[in-house]
Amino acid sequence: MDKEVAIIGYAQTPYEADAEASREMQVLEVTKAALAAAGLKREQLDTVITANNDYLDGRTISNMRLVEPSGAWQKNESKVEMDGAYAALYALMRILSGDHGIAMVVGESQASVYGGYIPGTMMLDPTFDRQRGLLNEVSASALQARAYMNACGVSEEQLAGVAAKNLANAAKNPLALRADGKADVKKVLSSRLLYSPIRELMASPLCDGACAVVLASGKVAAKSGNPVWIKGVGFSHDSYLSERSLAEMSSLKDAARRCYAMAGIEDPASQLDLAEVHECFAHEELMAYEALGLCAAGEGGAFFDSGTTSMDGSLPVNASGGALAANVACAAGLARIIEAAMQIRGEAGDHQVKGVRTAVAHGQTGICAQENIIYVLGGE
């Protein structure tokens, strides 16, 4: 895609364990801030897409009470029950249809309301796995981690290294929930074991928060200051966890292939300057290195050890701290898009990486990263 749709504004709440405000007020906050950042009034929005989930909200039609807070009153509005990165896809397609010029995209949820990992068990096969009581989001991801580690020779120390890197990066991100400038491998490995090999600091903290992105057609974006262009998008959906290899993220690999073809990326490791990855658990970042083609298949651990993905490496991954710093269901992937756009614009403050022109942002939904979406973003 060449200058067809751009990000022209964005906003995020701080990510918190138990926000004082309701989801509606958090959405109102980011909607107003994103509009202000884009230099727009509510009246100028053509379409609004939100990402939220009836099951997590505990009420049907979870977007119903978001109509006013998201700026959608008497406008063309819809939602996705997936990550916000898919809400951005829906908005992108509406703009590409030619019928809409400006879209508001919002993702939100509050884990303090829905209670930890319990709803995740509803993603399990209802007739068998849910009855057995052995699987949940963490234990299923532990099976994924072990399958990957065994296939690619990855150690627990390398998983801990990923967590330590992201938590240290998060110390420079004022919006992060979990951050630790002094995190190291030993500290991560001494955090409590949840399900081997996953320890507490290798698991993303569930939290409350919202984020919003304003997308605009090329015509509108060209008149705005500092647009971040969507150069490509790709998405792919895999089988349920018992019917696929857990040792690789094959649907992310497929999504990346489609996205890179659209964006004209032939050698991701040299053409990309930064990646924001939606790693719900530390091992998923290493798996994503491979699926995104940042390194060869099976080389995720060694690639991490090379330091390439650290803040001072040639391709920093999760300069924001990633989802290990804050993982709001339905918003964390959209937040990766915002963080990547922020880096391209040079607006990332203390966690700014120098000279980011082209970046990749990843979102996922489903147990063991069943479906994946990626974007390539670029500046002028």
Place this chain on the structure above:
Amino acid sequence: MEYKNETVSIEGGWPMEHWQWKFESLALIRKTLEALREKKLLGLKCPGCGLVYFMPKPYCRCLSIPDEWVEVKDTGTVTTYTFTGAWAYEGIADEGPAGTPLIIVGIVLDGTDTMTVCTLSDAKPEDVSVGMRIRLQWPENPEGKLEDLAYCVPL
């Protein structure tokens, strides 16, 4: 925000017992469970791509309908595993006896193509590895329930 922690009750209910979900897989699983009484394991084979599902499943990713019952072995291979820590976290409670890690293994039974999750007994966490061979531990008198498939042991 002084009302934040107050709960307001409204008379009424959401009678989930009135929901009547339809699962073809229930009929299939009943057949597999029935066969457990005779210590037989029934998987379901897809005519389109040949995948053998255990547990049985009414539809396949190739858009065919698996319809051929095949008897599979009670031996298999561990494809992945995890074991628990001894504490509760974010609503997930460790259900194993205190201090004894529960070992959860993903297994693929011989003659099948899908993973089943099971508890490994007679082993310590350090004994488990990907690729290790296991056998289902049949109860003396299987009752035709999911519990009959709860445990496996190293082969």
